[in-house]
Amino acid sequence: MLSLPELQAAFLRAVAGGDRVDAAGGFDDLSAEIAARDPLAPRERVQIYARMYRARLVDALAEDYPRVAAVLGPQRFHDVAHAYVSATPSRRPSLRWFGAHFPEFIATSAVEPEFLADLARLERARMMVFDAPDAGLLSIEALRRVPVEDWGRLRLQVVPALEVLRVGWPVHAIWDDPAAAVSTGGSSEIWLRVWRQGDRVYQAPIDDAERLALGHVQARDDFATLCDGLAAVMEADRVATVAGALILRWVADELLLDDAHS
Numbered sequence: 001m002l003s004l005p006e007l008q009a010a011f012l013r014a015v016a017g018g019d020r021v022d023a024a025g026g027f028d029d030l031s032a033e034i035a036a037r038d039p040l041a042p043r044e045r046v047q048i049y050a051r052m053y054r055a056r057l058v059d060a061l062a063e064d065y066p067r068v069a070a071v072l073g074p075q076r077f078h079d080v081a082h083a084y085v086s087a088t089p090s091r092r093p094s095l096r097w098f099g100a101h102f103p104e105f106i107a108t109s110a111v112e113p114e115f116l117a118d119l120a121r122l123e124r125a126r127m128m129v130f131d132a133p134d135a136g137l138l139s140i141e142a143l144r145r146v147p148v149e150d151w152g153r154l155r156l157q158v159v160p161a162l163e164v165l166r167v168g169w170p171v172h173a174i175w176d177d178p179a180a181a182v183s184t185g186g187s188s189e190i191w192l193r194v195w196r197q198g199d200r201v202y203q204a205p206i207d208d209a210e211r212l213a214l215g216h217v218q219a220r221d222d223f224a225t226l227c228d229g230l231a232a233v234m235e236a237d238r239v240a241t242v243a244g245a246l247i248l249r250w251v252a253d254e255l256l257l258d259d260a261h262s
Contacts, residue, residue, distance in 0.1 A: 002033055015050045016089055057085045060095040061102060065123045068106070068116060071178055080111055096131070100124070113178075115169035122171045125163040125194045126201045132161035138256035143247070152224035156217045156247070157257040161196035164206075164214055172203045197254045208233055213246050217256075 002010060010030040034042035058081040062069045069077040084105050090098045103124055107117035137159070146154060167190050191211045194203045206214070209230060216226040223243070230239045250256050 002030075007033060011046075014046050015053045054082065054085050057090060057095075057098060058082060061099050064099040064127055065102060065120055067123055067175065068102075068120050071113065071116060071119065072111075080106070080109070083109070115171060115174055118167040118169045118171045119174060121165060121167060122175065122192065122194070122203065125165050125192075126203070129161045129163055129194050129196045130201050132159070132196065135159045135161070136258035137254050138251055138258045140248075140251055142258060143251070152222065154223040155220055156223070156226075156250075157220065157259065158214070158217055158250075158255055159195075159257055162255055163194040164211065164218075165192045165194055166190070167192060170205075172205055175203070195253060195255055202253075209242055210246055213243065 007030070010033075014030055030046065031042045034045060037045065040048075058078065061081045061084065062077065072080060084102055088098075088101050088105065092098070103117050103120035106120050111117070138156075168188065170190060172192055191206050192203050193206045193210070193214070194201065196202070212229050212233060213226055216229050221229075227239050227243055230242060234242065247256075
């Protein structure tokens with residue numbers, strides 16, 4: 001007779017093996033612990049739980065990636081999701097993390113259409129931003145209180161509810177209209193800003209200046225270093241105007257923490 005920990009481990013191996021209960025490992029030990037109940041043999045009884053387990057994982061993927069599911073359609077999404085379940089066993093108690101590698105799985109499996117992996121990346125980023133913790137926000141009034149002579153040492157800090165995403169397709173446009181992929185086509189590099197305001201998540205493309213500036217903020221560089229970075233990609237007389245406009249935009253979009261000048 002198996003001990004309780006041995007029984008639990010054997011049951012998990014059998015259930016996580018899906019329909020392949022024989023190949024799951026541990027069933028021979030487990031079968032002796034399961035009573036046969038007509039009309040089902042022990043193996044068939046375990047398979048019920050195995051199929052339910054896999055079905056719940058597939059449901060979780062559909063909940064996390066509704067746009068991908070809509071583009072693929074029910075049967076194709078079912079097939080792709082089941083393949084992902086087989087290739088990427090769940091390793092954590094929370095289903096929140098199960099689909100973390102789904103975008104890369106789509107990319108490496110070359111699932112059509114071509115933009116699908118980037119669409120999945122955007123869905124994942126939106127989910128992470130939505131779940132990110134709230135934070136105190138920097139205000140214009142707080143910035144005005146920073147002495148002019150201290151601005152060079154000012155270190156801005158972004159809120160947790162922000163993702164900067166590199167994609168090869170304009171999935172911000174495809175998000176609401178998959179047909180847009182036909183007219184726009186792929187690109188070598190597009191950068192998106194994904195952020196939350198209140199309980200709503202937004203996405204928008206950003207230019208090289210904003211991407212570079214955000215990179216400096218995320219690295220906790222000071223404002224002088226940020227301006228030096230911008231000076232490398234634009235005329236020096238534009239740096240102050242562009243940097244100021246970016247900060248005003250970030251404050252309006254609720255991207256900066258209120259302890260930015262600490």
